[in-house]
Amino acid sequence: VQALLQQLIIGLVNGMVFALIALGYTMVYGILELINFAHGDLFALSAFFALTLLGFLPWAGLDGPQTALLIAGVIGATAVFGGATNWALNRYVFEPVRTKHRMAPMVTAIGASLVLQNVALLWGGLPLQVFGMGHAAAAPKAFFELVPHTNVLPEGWGVVLGARDVMVLGVSLTALALVWLIVHRTSFGRAMRAIAQDPIAAQLMGINTRGIIGLTFALGGALAGVAAVTYGLYIGTIHYQMGYQNGLYAFVAAVLGGIGSIGGAVVGAIVLGLVRALSDQYVGVRWQPAVLFSLLIVVMALWPTGLLGRGRREKV
């Protein structure tokens, strides 16, 4: 029972990090039907930004509340960085090709992904004290351990819920609540949902679709920034290629939950996190991808639009 509980905690915490990334995929897909392959790499690049920023901040010797404040500040700054970068990507990279051949945005997204990955590689090679002087650009970079591993549960329980796990849950739940409020309680959110439903009708109703699409990219990028800091503090290591695997998992989560559905992305990410953890415990670590993707195939076969996805009626 203890082993099961422990794996449920690990799966839930990992799932929440994937959810933050998955939302970026699903929101952009929801309004443009574009799979933004560059999103995972934006997440990785944001992690390099956060580490660099932390390298310049005088965090040593801070007490608990001060550290929490510092983390909140870094999360905010990284969210701005991620949001601005994603907005700029849309404005200067995706927007010009949107009206071209239908394959153009997808191929452009793949290209943007590789460019961002190489920027992260270049960044990791900068002679900054925070990366360790003289170390290779492609080497993993140690992130600051600002949050301890301390178990917040009583020792006798035999289950560890570390302060880091609590931090991940706190940050991700706050971010998800904010996204929910923005999407469901603001005029921007209403406009976004209107575009997702019918972009032409939305435009005819006077909605500035171009501006809303840009803001949606910015919101997705900001979430990638939040995920990057959370991930760095939780895992303790960042790498210029980490966007690929995390992006893949987040994308799978978005598809599992129903791509285009915000609630679906969160549910998909949590299911994915739990399946990974339980598979490691009860099947074997090496079979984890097989278990995970078999589940995806089964879900796709039974519910082609994902767990919470709604089928779209084809108008003829």
Next chain:
Amino acid sequence: MTLDGHPVSHNLRNAASTGLRYAACLLVAALWACTPQGSGPQEARIVSSLVRTGSANAQTGHIVRGIRLALAQAQWRAGDVALSYEDWDDASTKKGDWDPEVEAANAARAVADRRVAIYIGPYNSGAAKISAPILNRGGLASISPVVTYPGLTREEVGELHEPRVYRPTGEITFFRVVPTDDIQGAVGARWMRAMGGRSVYVLDDLQLYGRGVAEVFSASAKALGLKVVGHDSVDGRAQEYRSLMAKIREQDPDWIYYGGTTQTNAGQIIKDAAAAGVRAKIMLPDGCFEEALIDAAGAHHANERVYLTFGGVPPEALTGPGAEFVRAYEAAYHTRPDVYGVYGFVATQAAIAAIAQAGGPQRQRVRQALAQVRQEDGPLGSWHFDAQGDISRSTLSGNMIRDGRFVFLTLLDAQADAEATPLGE
């Protein structure tokens, strides 16, 4: 008009011009072929194919400096033969590590260049499996200062058809100056037992090197009475191993043995073991013996907890000519060599001796001369290549991480281990 819209006369002009160019090339080639070869001063080229992009670059930098130092000490000559050297990268940015396509291209390029007499490298066992047959068909001898996969040279410890698949011509062209994994895995198990270990959880990264060394370790550990409480293969590119570590904590072993490298996340494994509250010590093979491991794991997680076997002797344990090498290296590069520097140096010394004996870059003669190379009282002591191309000397060392750096603990005797567990021999 042709199909692509060009006037026919234009195409004819192009064809004529192409024909003339081919004719000119043939003429130049024929004249070059008729020139007496072998007259005048001989030249030979040594090339190295190592991972020069990615975290392994920290280690390969020391190997390349070792190569350059040996060449400089020989004044870039092997007897009457003038030597040149090229430092090639077998990694790609895309992979951030060695790339099979690049390694194959490097081997083909070396074979095609008749001036190349010796190929030093590669750095990875997987890369050696790819380049070894290409070099063998080209008759070009290679010396690896790092590669430890046993199946590259020995039949009894490899997979089916190994090592024949790497020697399609039947000639021995792959040589190495480091002991093989089977010895390292077995020595690791013996050392763990000697340190009082009773139970161990074995992990591997599913790679040729990592899985190979972990399997030998596992078998040796069982033979020595160590209880192997679990064996899992992990994805060396995974972002974290929290679930795995929770599972290991349940088993509460004395030790974790990870057959893997820094590039396949040994640092993250150490970090996650600490995060999960696993109390076991961790033993790693020499693929993790680099500063990047301490950076990735965080010194405070690795100190007094991580032990490493190394298929050779670290600089601080070198004596006599070995210590002289360390002094010369420090004088030349103003930095201390890492553990592999001396192997690059010794591999190059062997290459120089073989080219000098052969009197030029003629591959068959170089190959035969290399097989006969014997070093008496060199930086690694006295050694020669055995009939399969392996180094005859197998002194290993046991090291640990303390105060954020590698500390040499003891020399490990491969022969004593071989007697205890007959896997390696």
